[in-house]
Amino acid sequence: MSLPPGFLDELRNRVSISQVVGRKVLWDPRKSNQGKGDMWAPCPFHQEKSASFHVDDRNGYYYCFGCHAKGDALKFIQETENVGFMEAVEILAREAGMPMPARDPQAAQKADRRSELAAVMEEAVRWFRLQLQTGAGQAARDYLAGRKLGQAAQDRFELGYSPDNRQALFHALTGKGIAPDLIVDAGLCARPEGGGEPYDRFRGRIIYPIRDARGRCISLGGRAMDPNARAKYLNGPETELFDKGRSLYNHGPAREACGKGQPLIVCEGYMDVIALVEAGFGGAVAPLGTAVTEDQLRMMWRVHPEPVIALDGDTAGTRAALRVIDLALPLLEAGQGLRFAVLPAGQDPDDLLKSGGAAAMTKVIEGARPMVDLLWQRETEGKVFDSPERKAGLDKSLRAAIKRIADPSIRSHYGDEIKRLREALFGTAPRGGDGFRSDGFRTEGFRSEGFRGEGFGKSGGKAPRAANTTGAARKPQGKPWQQVQVLPQASTRLSALAGSEEGVTEYLGEAMVLAIFVAQPALVMTFESQLETLHLTHRDHQDLRQLLLRLAHQPGRLNREEIEEAAPEEVETLMSLPHVRIAPAVRLAEDPETGRLGLAEAMAKLDAYRIARSEIEHAMRDMEALVDEGVTWRLSQAARAIERAHKGPEAESRQSVKASNGLELDKEELDLSRELFSKIDFSRGGKPRK
Structure with missing residues (x-):
């Protein structure tokens, strides 16, 4: 979504940066001068006691002389609350009382409708909280006290109580002038099938407000006080505000906690989340009465690259974890995965915290296992592989699971790990890492797709076969400890280029596009829509794109000097790449036509490469089943697409x-x-x- 010119300037003028930062820090009265807008505090981004964090209200920027963090009010919200640029704009706009620009009249009308429903939900939350303090709420208060939930925890999570009365909430809200249709559409009440006044959905239950990432109350959860109730826990229905498959309990606070370095812990229910947060694990969330969905999984990855699934240590919890594995396999990306915390049998996080305290939970979280371990456990636990047929059945099921991983690099690494586990299970592990067993026969491992252990690109692979002059395999010459393994240096391992061949090509293509925008910033406005929708795989590239789009709507700010000042390390890394330095569109920054052609060519190459790679992967999968002319034609077309892209747009018109x-x-x-x-x-x- 593009913001209208002047919107961000007006937003910054309405809210001072010291007002935004002041919610997160304590100002040092000895160094600060409030009259001049010159404020100092300990830095919120690193642990320190001295006030080295400086906020300049006049210029609208902050800077830390310790960790060198810097930016404006929007950047501060992004960093401290772990949100994207547009979400930060929305947060600041709400604080300033400025409406976000609507895309069209229908969108504005829908937004107004959702605002009305959210206001009704807030009235209901206030009413339920009052009921918890009445005589009718005594049993609910006793239950919460028995669960060790003090008043502070009840206030933090805004817990309430719904009396066991058919229309208590309905009459309370209509008495405040709220229309019955709004009460029903918010999911608080339902209409009887035979007609008549709506009745309350939640009766005789402890109420847990469910809020979205922006803090709006979108639904309610209720725990029955009657042990014989048909449903122990009840969530509100799907509404214009609430989609249970796209919502997480405690989403907003967990996102902020994870932005400060805490792990994202996924548990089963409200009480587990509350117990974890109260014990110091602020990054706790829970799905809402359903198995984890694909949308919820993507939401989790936006909060943290490696969520920890901490489901109950019983059979149902194990089954839920295995369902998450099947859901996650096709969605895995480099640096984006899952880990599984195995809780003691029969315990949930709340039970574990009560019996062992935060230390016991920390130990479980730190010992969380990677997803490949759970996949292997699922396929092997309780089974006997005492025949070739059973072993082949295991191989088949594992191959089927691993083939669902879309990323070729991750698929290869899963193959490596499964091969290692298989060798350990069947007693065929190679000795000394030389690829041979003690009896002289070679350990081939899995030869099929996904089990070759090829590592990155074309490296790795199988150990070379020794020369064979007698018809039998024999060990290669040399000692195992004489074999040298060259490992990348630490700086290389952390580099974006220390990935697969495909990842390197994609990274360099993205870098070229962004480098041209940095060298010739005027192109940002011309290609703004293409830049907004460009798929970027690297976090630094995504941050730089946001910076370019933000500066584009600030008069006089979209120039190379401003870009380099706002993101010096990212720009230096980008411009130091060899293929970027020699590119005409970067070297001849004063020539707009060269920049325009170079940018069009760079984008075309990146698109062609991605489309061709996808086509080749699909064709290769089809070839496993049947090789025909259609498959080979698709491969040839993919190769030609890459060739045309590398020739450039001008080559299309040449003979x-x-x-x-x-x-x-x-x-x-x-x-x-x-x-x-x-x-x-x-x-x-x-x-x-x-």
């Missing part, structure tokens, strides 16, 4: 000539070559003709 050997040549280049050769007299040693 070509096909030589007798089938090689395709550019006609203009061929004519120039012929003209040059016609001027050379080879009989005189290559001298020019007279």
Whole structure:
């Protein structure tokens, strides 16, 4: 979504940066000068006691002389609350009392409707909280006290109580002038099938407000006080505000906690979340009465790259964890995975915290297992593999699971780990890492797709077979400890280029596009929509894109100096890449036409590469089942797409000539070559003709 010109400037003028930062820090009265807008405090981004964090109200920026964190009010909200740029704009706009620009009249009308429903929900939350303090709420208060929930915890999570009365809430809200239709549409009441006044959905229950990432109350959860109730826990129905498959309990506070370095812990219910938060694990969330959905999984990854699934240590909890594995496998990306905390049998997080305290929970979280371990456990636990047929059945099920992983690099690493576990299970682990068993027979491992253990690109793979002159395999020469393994240096391992060949190509393509925008910032406004929708895989690239779009709507700010000042490390890394330094669109920054053509070419190459790679992967999967002319045609078209992209957009209009050997040549280049050769007299040693 593009913001209208001047919107961000008006937003910053309405809310001072010291007002935004002041919610997170304590100002040092000795160093601060409030009259001049010159404020100092201990830095919220790193642990310190001295006031080295400086906020300048006049210029609207903050800077830490300790950790060198810097930015404006929006950047501060992004960093401290772990949100994206547009979400930070929305947060600041709400504080300033400025409405966000609507895309169209229908969108504005929908937003107004949702605001009305959210206001009704807030009235209901206030009413339920009051009921908890009445005589009718005594049993609910006793229950919460028995669960060790003090008043502070009840206030933090805004717990309430719904009396066991058919229309108590309905009459309370209509008495405040709220229309019955709004009460029903918010999910608080339901209409009887036979007609008549709506009745309360929640009766005789402890109420847990459910809020979205922005803090709006979107629904309610209720725990029955009657042990014989048909449903122990009840969530509100799907409404314009609430989609249970796209919501997480405690989403907003957990996102902020994870932004400060805490792990994201996914548990089953409200009380587990509350117990974890009260014990100091602020990044706790729970799905809302359903198994984890794909949308919820993507929401979790936006909060933290490696959520910890901490489900109950019983059979149902194990089954839920295994369902998450099947859901997550096709969605895995480099640096984005899951870990599983195995709780003691029969205990949930709340039970564990009561019996062992925060230390016991910390130990479980730190010992969380990677997803591949749970996948292996699912396929092998309780089974006997005492025949070739059973072993083959295991191989088949594992291959089927791993083939669902879309990312080729992750699929390869899963193959490596499964191969290692398989060798350990069947007693065929190689000795000394040389690829041979003690009896001289070679350990081939899995040869099929996904089990080759190829590592990154074309490296890794199988150990070389020793020379065989007697018809039997024999061990290679040399000692295992004499074999040298070259490991990348620490700086290389952390680099974005220390990935698969595909990842490197994609990273360099993205870098070229962004480098041209940095070298020629005027292109941002011309290609704004393409830049907004461009898929970027690297976090630094995503941050730089946000910076460019933000500066584009600030008059006089979109220039290279401002970009380098706002993101010096990112720009330096980008511009130091060899292929970027030699690019004409970057070197000739004063030539807009070169920049425009170079940018169009860079984007075309990146798109062509991604489309071709996807087509090749699909074709390769099809080839496993049946090789036909259609598959080979798709592969040839993918190769041609990459070739056309590398020729550039200008090459589309050029004529070509096909030589007798089938090689395709550019006609203009061929004519120039012929003209040059016609001027050379080879009989005189290559001298020019007279």
